[in-house]
Amino acid sequence: MLELELEEKGYDQRLLGNLNLQISAGDRLALVGPSGCGKTTLLNIIGGLDRAFKGQRRLADPEPKIAYMFQEPRLLPWRTVEQNLRMVCSCRNQALDLLDEVELLDAACRYPRELSLGMARRVALARALALEPDLLLLDEPLVSLDPSTALRMLRLVEKLLRKRPKMALVLVSHNPDDADRIGAQLLQFDTVTGEVLLPNNEKTASAGQLLV
Amino acid sequence: MLELELEEKGYDQRLLGNLNLQISAGDRLALVGPSGCGKTTLLNIIGGLDRAFKGQRRLADPEPKIAYMFQEPRLLPWRTVEQNLRMVCSCRNQALDLLDEVELLDAACRYPRELSLGMARRVALARALALEPDLLLLDEPLVSLDPSTALRMLRLVEKLLRKRPKMALVLVSHNPDDADRIGAQLLQFDTVTGEVLLPNNEKTASAGQLLV
Amino acid sequence: MSSRLRDYLAVTAGLVCIWQLAATLIADPMLPGPVAVFQSIVTEWRSGALLHHLGVTLRRVTIAFVCAMILGTLLGWVMGRSLRANRLLDPLLLLFLNLPALVVIILLYVWMGLVEAAAVLAVIVNKVPNVAATIREGARSLDPQLEEMAEAYRFTRWQRIRDLWLPQLFPYLMASMRTGLALIWKIVLVVELLGRSDGVGFQLHLAFQLFDVTSILAYSFSFIAIVQLIEWGVLQPLEKRARRWQGEMQHA
Amino acid sequence: MSSRLRDYLAVTAGLVCIWQLAATLIADPMLPGPVAVFQSIVTEWRSGALLHHLGVTLRRVTIAFVCAMILGTLLGWVMGRSLRANRLLDPLLLLFLNLPALVVIILLYVWMGLVEAAAVLAVIVNKVPNVAATIREGARSLDPQLEEMAEAYRFTRWQRIRDLWLPQLFPYLMASMRTGLALIWKIVLVVELLGRSDGVGFQLHLAFQLFDVTSILAYSFSFIAIVQLIEWGVLQPLEKRARRWQGEMQHA
Amino acid sequence: AKDAAANELPKVRVGMLQFGTAHWELAHIQQAGLDRKHGYKLELLPLANSSAGRLALTAGNVDWIVGDWVWAAERTLQGAPLRFIPFSTRIGEIMVPTDSGIASVADLRRKRIGVAGGPQGKSWQLLNAAAAKQGIDLAQAAEVSFGAPPLLSRELEAGRLDALLTFWHFAARLEASGQFKPAISAVSISESLGLDSRLPLLGYLANQQWVVENQTLASNFASSIYASKSDLREDRPWETLRPLMRVNDDASFQALRQGYRSGEPEALLSAAMLESANRAWPYLRHEKHPLPLAIFQGVSQGQGLTLYQSKAQQ
């Protein structure tokens, strides 16, 4: 549903390059790499937010619906939690159901300022899930959560994946267990050259086609 | 160096209560608890930023110098990384040394906008360490970092603790290993009542005195 | 609210007392006391003149205010968001910002005649650049992270306006509404002075020629009272609502 | 920079052409063409009158601008930060914001005589509330997280001003500087008209009495040219520097 | 039926200052029905100051305003020909405190003089010219401040001025207060310049085109003006005009009434008067262009300058 030919992307220096990435329905991908290696940058490119790169990004027809959970919560501070979800949800019930699932039904009427960071991130997760996308981009979705909450949130994502098996997922995570659980193919950033993206094909070769 | 008698703290509902906390030189404390249980709130109270609670907070004389690494980076967006550190550092060399230690010397002249989240958090860590405090408050300092960088950052904190053994440390972390490594006493938030703070005395009873 | 009202009354009463004291001490017809001014207001009110002129001026102020805010916000928005538009329009903005009110008024009156439309248009032309210059700064200071978020979630145009842009522009809008109302009313005074036969500006100038400071103050304070009512009835509730998310301390 | 200059020249040239065309078509002494205005500028320049009056007005504008910006920023800051101060000062702010320039000018002239100090003071009194109303909105919109950070790291007063508050107030300061310069110069015109014997306002009024639109435009454009120079020499470099952290797109 | 008839009458729109002197005679026209008697309906547009009047005439919103012929001449030279019919000979007065020693132009040296109407004011220009004849450059020799007339009256009262050249109705009020007196008569200034002191400076101004296109209407208007003037030589009509004068005491009332009457222009703009205007022109405007005498044709289409006959002349 999405094809990316990334020749080069960089700011002052070259950051990413020589990457051919094809994401098809049902693919699961996990981006792994050291801090500052360009994971978020790649996600931005995939998500279509960053167009300042050398290369091409092609979308299937009909265009896939993309949901992106950012690394920061990025909630609208002047809207309550519920209103923030309603920006994306089709109806009120869906918003409340999702809030229930991320265990924040009590906080529906609060403003983001009144949430802890972990709570705000869960709202952001709920918002990404609310869109019922064809391609889900999650940038470190489980960070800032205690292990048991993190597990429950992961299960929530799994549940959605089971419910919509055709949904593709790109996950950034520093926790290899998360990727394992979802059965995602690891996409390891080369830490030595700092620029080339290498597929870690040992795990699962079935999902996704990566051409370097 | 700090004594906290917290009778009650809450927003709409009671959040924390019945907590007597004494932090002396050299104490190491790790706050653990589910998302939204009040860890950051407690840190704010200890740090003296939140005075809207029932109870008392007493500081030793001379007042201990407190450094607080927030859960978000909270860098000044209009100042470069180096300038952000220089707000706290006494001299340029110290700032550059610290930047080197958090592996961000290259980014000294960048604005926070141009950093990845993990990098920004490392700058925030460097800023907290730069103060050379008597009491160091770290709110999830290793989050958003890949495991190996996280380890190196933890070592950095350890190094400082070794260098200044009289420094007290309060750490919020969801990773029990981190607390272990630093040899901190776990302070577990009760997840059932959601309000009382229980000391987990099995680990180390020597450091800190907790009276519930 | 009741404590606010009390505060307000206390401050106002204090001011009036100081004024009365000063007026009594100086005892100069150039500094009439509050009593004299109040009497003048009552007289003008009874004669119907106050209401008439105030009404006429208010109508002009309202039309000009609404038009200038809308046009100025749009213009400032475009200039703040598009580098290209800013480059093209910046010389024009600066020109109109600093063109003396007098020039615009004269030219419009001469071209269009001393008609109501010319008067209101002159005010709008004077005010639009001010609003635009303020809103432009706001449009340049938007949060790019939220912008990206809205992009990613494909917010509709309307959602962007209502939920993303307006809240961020809000302080700039408030600033330009508050200073704008004041500026517009000041320009309306000049406009009325130069080419209208009614309105507060006309009356103020007549009073000025007779050096009747009492009437001048009577008309001025009547208008200020109306602005105070707008402030209480519209602007402050609006501000309170719009700043609710910031918590208690912020909305004053 | 060079492409900016090119753009600017292109736009200006375009405007001048349109103006010349309109002037030629309408052929009315009320709409002199750019050539006539330019000739008038040259004549006035040669005679020394332009420089003299412009200088006098600029001095008044500068003094009033600096004083009003400083006082207004302080006042707006205090009102934006302290609920109590805002309650006490809000009625006063509203009063002075909406007191017609004429009233202030007359009263000050009457009390202090037709002296320079009265003229400048009148402008300051007119402008301070405008700055305050704008800055107050800025002071209410500060980031509480950064505030906490500064508190935790015990920033000195000076660090807070320079590194925390000024950058956040910057867009509000720019807005009030740009609209402020325009407003001050407009009020200076009225002040000069009513009680000074020199300055651009005085000259404008003379020209107005003769319906000499050419001179009016000549003086107006001379002043606008100076503002344009200030814009290029001071405000835009300042803005460019202060907005550098936002990246390329933002500083226009 | 009478109203209906009045509605059908052609309208003449006149812009005047709300509390200006012209308002008195115009109001009398309306009150005494002189307009209907002369076959037109007078419509008054109150304006806040003289600039507004000039704008109104230029913009075509009124047919007549009160102004001076110097401005009319200038507009005519700029290509917008105007016509002038005399309204008043009064110009400014120099007022000084009653105990002041200022009695002549020469005495003004090194004094603080306030000047209403700006440096282009007619009286100031004439005063300057008179001083120049005596070898005095007043602008240099005295400390001159220009300003708005009410503010200048205040300055004089506050003792911050030694002498004030101001419009006659402001002067009349000052004089009525008993603390000030006229120092140098306008007549003596005019005469020292060789000008006829009866030269009317102020008049009703209309666009020439309007006068030409509304010939009868224009002359009817002019006739009614002078009918009004002659009525106002009586005291009786003044009682109804008093509210328009905004006076608090009888002294001011009488001073204003007297001032108005003494300013009534000569009925006939004689050739000698035109010659006087011609001589005054260089003092009032230092321009190369000769005075366009056509403005003095008043409401007539032809060359004749005999426009009306006042009762005094009959």
Ligand SMILES: Nc1ncnc2c1ncn2[C@@H]1O[C@H](COP(=O)(O)OP(=O)(O)OP(=O)(O)O)[C@@H](O)[C@H]1O
């Ligand atoms: N606007 C920018 N200008 C210059 N450099 C930038 C900009 N944005 C990002 N970078 C740089 O690009 C690199 C990659 O950033 P990115 O945010 O993609 O890292 P990341 O892999 O997501 O790291 P983390 O795990 O810390 O989130 C970083 O070195 C960062 O400094």
Ligand SMILES: Nc1ncnc2c1ncn2[C@@H]1O[C@H](COP(=O)(O)OP(=O)(O)OP(=O)(O)O)[C@@H](O)[C@H]1O
């Ligand atoms: N300003 C506020 N108004 C109302 N409630 C608040 C406010 N700030 C925090 N809270 C609530 O207080 C509780 C504790 O918040 P806190 O930030 O201390 O949590 P935390 O333990 O740090 O969680 P996390 O691990 O997610 O950071 C949360 O339920 C939060 O919703």
Ligand SMILES: [Mg+2]
């Ligand atoms: Mg990232």
Ligand SMILES: [Mg+2]
């Ligand atoms: Mg927290």
